[in-house]
Amino acid sequence: MPLGGEVFARKASGLTREAGLLDTTYFGIMNNAVPVSIWLTMAGFAWLPGANLTIASVLTLVLAVCGFALVWGILGGSMPRSGGSYVYNSRIIHPVIGLGVSFTNAGFVMLAWIWVLAPWVGEVGLPIMAGCLGIDPARVEWFTSGWGLYLVSSIVNIAAFFVVLSGMKTYFKIQKVFVTWSLVGAVIAGIILTATTHDKFVAIWDKYALQFGSLDFNATVAAAGEAMGGIPKTWNWRSTLGLMLPISWIAVYGYIITFIGGEVKSPRKNIFIAQVLNAVVSIAFLLWVGSAFFRALGWEGVHAVSWIGEEGLAGYTFPFEATYINFASMIVGFNKVLGFIMAGSFIVADFLWISFSYIAWSRAAFSWGMDRLGPRWFTDISPRFNQPVKLMLVMLVLSQAALTQYAMNPEYLGSISVEVLQLISVFGVTAISCMIFPFTRKTKHIWEASP
Template sequence: MSNQSHMFVRNATGLVRELTAFDAFNLVFAAILIPVGISQALNFGAAAFPGANVALAFILGATLLLIGFGAVYIYFTMAMPRSGGDYVWVSRTLSPFLGFVVNVTLTFVFVNWVSFNFTTMMTLFGPAAGYVMDWSPNVIQWFNVPVNQFIVATILTILFTLLMIPGTKFVAKFMRILFIVVWAGMALWFIGLLVTPNDVFVKNFIEITKTNPTQIIELAKNSGFSVPTGLNWGMTILAMLWAFQNLTGFQWSGYFAGELKNVRRTVVISVLGGLIVGAILYAAGSFLVYRTVGFELFSSLSYIGINMPDKMPSNVTYILPSLTKFFALPTIIKDLIALTFMLSIIWWTPAGFMLGTRNLFAWAFDNLAPSWVADVHPTFHTPVNATIIMGIFIEILNFLNIYGGLSNYLINIIAVMALAFVVVGLAAVIFPYKRKDLYDNAPEVVRSKIGGIPVMTIAGLITMLSWSFVLIAAFSTSQFGLSVTPIAMIEAFSVPVLASIWYFVATSIRKRQGIDISKVFSEIPPE
């Protein structure tokens, strides 16, 4: 294209395809963050959806609905293997405006997880480790002091910003080491669940806490909580919200597709591998928790701990990793497991950082942000400016999260995420028809059909329907079991509004500079 230099910042991105299939899998597997996700899904799921079988919810969500969602990201990545993922795909298929707003929204959600997980490590996993390891109350309380939380979050943000600068190969090595360490610890957790029968768990629980489980169960019942004798299908279906929220991340390979080796093979391995392995481990872990702890006891602990913590006996805790204390394992193994849950936050964080920087890079490459944001360091082959900006942004989120109650404002943000994914599904539905030039030049697997209908279109329809379910469910019950209010939704949907303003201001500035930005979106970015 002769005028390509006027359309894009450069004729080449400067990024290098350095990530192997395992590196890509490790990034998306870290993104679904099973240690944190299973704690949230089981604890909050039990409190928000009484009688729900979270293990079954993960199986149903992954096998029936998320397969189509994964196929959309695989096909789009094969057709347009560039950094930025759904930003590039939606902007080239539906409209630049929608592509930008959808991607800014998803980037905000996912990058927020970096800050939220720093707080999770301090408020939940730190005290849980202290409970298992018998730390003094004063040490455990240290984790709950806001200024301490902010100091730790700030130090981690600085360290991870510096970690991301040397490049993807360096980050990949770091994450390989953490993968081994974290999953050695999680393997011990699974073993602990397997070798601890319910009667042994209950015996240890009584001996250590001096509290009989029947007291906890009665306390929950007297507070309005009741566990049905059979499977509650309605609550189990609603609990699939957690399957969608916690498995989301398995499709992230598309966001850094510009740095994948053998991209067509790698994206299939990483996306499907992340979904299948993640769903199996989530379901198996949930089932084993129910078996070892007892469905009624665990549900009652979660209900009291989340909804009325002041009624919980002082020597009892509901947080999932803290229950390791009652496993039939040596003390040192239980201590290692508790520390593993904390360490998992360190393992996952580079994935969130990388997504944010690569999406910011893609916006700048398309002239929707200053061109210097897309500068790639000639030695490190990484967008250093974008990385520094992302570090500053995460530090702002740390402050707002710890001192401004940001997580409370964004309690219904899963609805925003769901709506964004519905738009991505729509892009997949019409891509074979609207962008026939790109579709016809895509790999053969992308052009496969069933009954004359492109498989990509079918996958897009499944994605639209499944995330529409999440959207509707989010309006009927939020992820933490609180009722949805208009103000909560206005706060959650403020990000797409701000993204819309950003888009129109940026395009107006480029127009005054004599740049016809609409031409940028007629082609996919160069390599």
């Protein structure tokens, strides 16, 4: 197919602008998944001993706001179309580049995210919930691997499909509830940890250690320190810079707003503001909860429980996971209401990631079709659901096949591989597009060319 002429001859898409500033900001915060990203960041101390959370967070925030948010905000406001990076790269650089990068991200990466993240509900979310509610971990063990994990992952995946299928207006209502829940869960954990002194935490730990036959706090720290080859006495730059990778999960993924650019009200203003706000709000949560976690557990304590959470430890026999959520629950005596809210915040935040994969894939492929770079049926919008249902069904079938593979052969480091691929491909190429955007004559008519 010639890459000129009618490639950009787009007609009305059929998608409607239903997202205001709050919806758009929440959409970005949703993909930062605050409770999950805090867990992931704190786990990083097992492999990056001596990292300075404050310095790493501030550096990441500066780069996110002055780099990622600026790039996606400028391009999103200039070309407010649904479709993600494809819309920008195809018009600024070349349709082939735009299509290739978009397929890598919206096609392969979004499928890979479902492959990795849907199982996290069974592998991580359910054990956290069981620990907070005082449920015997053996009762949820079946759901953490094999066919049990496949069942949980499938329920999550299919439910996410139907949430998006219900239409964006319904989706945004569900998103508001779930994102609010995820933030409330983080707030509760933050308040509990902030109100707990180190001495009080040690006393609570030792009380439950006696009850469950586990090592006391000081013995646990000593054993974990020996297992991980020693805990540094102070911070270092190497680990601090390394910690910026897991922190990026909570700072840079607001870029997803670009996938619904054509559905945002007042896009020139709201897209840019939302890109900045979602990064600032999410990093603020990480700094608060993370700092409170350090205050309660101490420098060595955080390193120790991070190691236990990743590798386990002989002598740690608490019947719950070594996460900030479970320790916050322990502090309040395993209050079931607070525990359910905090553990549930992890699960709903993870769930929304799966929903987004359907939105990203369908919007990108829809955009290819609108530019005559994909089959005609890519642009079919269901009059009943106001959604590209056929495209969503393609992702559902492929993701179910991928989940079968993961359940039988888990890839525990798959998330890091997927993120690095995404950073190099879509983020890298789109940054180049933004740099040359002001100097490219063919983009002067961009507003009219992408109605």
